[in-house]
Amino acid sequence: MSKPHYIRSGWLIDGSGGPVQKNMLLRVENGAFTSISPFREGDAPDPDTVTDLSSCTILPPFVDCHVHLSMSGRTAPQTRQERDRPDFKTLSTRIAGHIHQHFIHGILAVRDGGDTRGHVLHYKNTPRPTGNDPVTFKVAGRAWHKKGRYGGLIGRHLQNNATPAQALAEENESIDHIKLIQSGLNSLKVFGHQTAPQFTLDELKGFVLQARQKREKVMVHANGELPVRLALEAGCDSIEHGFFMGRENLGTMADRQITWVPTACTMKAFAENMDPDDPGFDRGVVEKNLHHQLEQMRLAQQYGVTIALGTDAGCRGVPHGESVAEELKLIMQAGYALTEAVQCATANGARLLGLDNSGCIAPSQPAHFIVAKGSPAMLPTKLRSLEAIYLHGTLCSRLYPQSGRAILF
Template identity: 55%
Template sequence: MSGGIHYVKAGWMIDGSGGPVRENVLVTVKDSILVEIDDFSDSDHPDSPLITDLSHCTILPPLVDCHVHLAMSGSTDLRKRQRQLTAGYRDRRISIQDHLHYLFLHGVLAVRDGGDSNGDVLRYTEETEGGDTRVPVIVKSPGPAWYRDGRYGAFIGDHSGEGESIGTAVARRIDSVDHIKMINSGLNSFTEFARETEPQFSVEEIQQIAAITREKGKKLMVHANGREPVRIALDGGCDSLEHGFFMGEENLKRMAEKEITWVPTAITMKAILDNWDLLDDGRCKKDVIVKTLNHQLEQIGRAHQYGVKIALGTDAGCRGVIHGESVVEEIRLLISAGYSLVEAIQSASGNGTQLLGIDEIGPIAKGRPAHFIVARATPAMLPRKLSCLEAVYLDGKPCGRAFFKKI
């Protein structure tokens, strides 16, 4: 390729900024960087040998899942789920690699983990520091999440020691993690609609944790459902609110005013419904799950009206929530809640990179690395076609087929 320059002609482009779909674009790549993005004209184009013709495709920015549990699979088999909680690091390492592979296949090139009790995801990222070239997915990990001893969270977290404050415990570990994850409520009830649990931490404790994380240039994600646990998380100064089921109108407005990002994980409820025949074990009531999902979609619609920034997250690793493919489903849910396709893609890309604080990937724009994903589809066929991508481009070049083979 002459002078390190080549061109990509795309039928459509969604750049991840929230801007409109562009049609018939010509992307100029020089030395792995996007140097120009122009309208394509048959009467004015570079020599054809330098052009990669993707005129039948839509190009999009790499996707980001802001809430996963890489050490856990989305299996619906309760025995398998129990085994994975007690598995050793060797087995979990293989699972983490598999899950990253599934994410890559769906164009997800960055994830933020929500914690595992052994800190195995953090250990994996330390062992592969500089990147695992076989699975080019950026991983951010908090190690174990933090919960109050005796409350919900033991399977993904840790608690402060006897006589030790939560602030002291977090400060002790802050330098070794990418961000902090706090658990400030229980799990959603699958049998009682809109049941709320007591908060695990006070506003003052969350404020203390927020100050510790910001002093180190890091961010705080807080799991919270219900009005009071969410209010405490928001007033405490979290950077992102995770889940937020049944948070209520006032908290939505508060989140918009404070410019706190919401990661609503609506797919967790839809996955139960999609796998109902496998999950109907008496632990769930179908009408409760349906109402809970619909209520969360209503809240997402309200958040859109109020201007709340949403970053896509799936809680992949929960029962029925599969790494990679659940991102496509969550995009669908955002659209069903009132988001346009380009807004949903922005939530799944640009908003995610901002929340993770990464610049290696991001919206498709001049001056940025030439990383993008390719769907053999018109925009009208999205997000469905994101489940079977045509290609993933890194540094302006398509990844070889070896990247798409299971490790």
């Protein structure tokens, strides 16, 4: 049994959604928090046992609930084309780099939404000589879509008129969740345009039933009122994106406790990175799309819908790691307090991913936390360059755990 160690924090945001706690003392023993209490000078422990972070804010590590680790997030066309090459060695190096970017931005868990050849799943199942990654990543392998509809970039379609039960029965990949694509993309030219659903209600229910039998969750890419409504009726676990889904669906999500991952920063990235001469792009429409999504997020808070932060990192203009700070800003712009936004990025995400020992700073939880210089008033800006990351109460070295990559602290 190790001797207790103490962390003094200037400010603590614990991930619960409660108020910021000022001038706190956290006791760590055997790599876990054992108590959290206000710091009092008269009762202070031996200074040699205290790490003084009184000028900093500490938070739980983040969870990004929607990423594509095989994709770069860059805007250069040649780079985007390279991502589809079936060169696993090249892609594995890229995937490792993206995981590194998540880590240095304080993200210790991500949920991958799939790639067309299942490279991220292959990467996860390939032993690495340096051991396991410090970032937990849950993978879908390859998503499912209807033949002739959007989705070939990140998945595959049902073959030979197979039912979901037949298709999943033949599935021998060790995935963590099922990803379904239930609609098309949002129009960047016509405001509010909605595409038809890809799967029928019976097909969706078939996927969900098979997932339950395998104890897997179902994440559904869905925009528009009808695609979202069918996904909710089928019993999915989360709606990804959810643009233009409407008030009725928000009410259903609140009633059935289905999580929403809005990925608002994708639309902001389109506005900032698209070529204004592109005939398929209208900046005014994109900005209206973003505004409408923020309005839906405001309504979601009023209705009691659980939001979990997801960035869609890897999509054009959405880099891995740093985009979490951007999505946090947008959640706050939608009316959430800083601590509520952090809850979306920590406890809510951990719950969606089934991570029982992540998401909050609390007694009995592993002593993992991130450190931002200054007060909460400097967040989320300071999250782009963290002061430190602690795992099991120990400061991470300047070498990235398990890989030797330099951490930019």
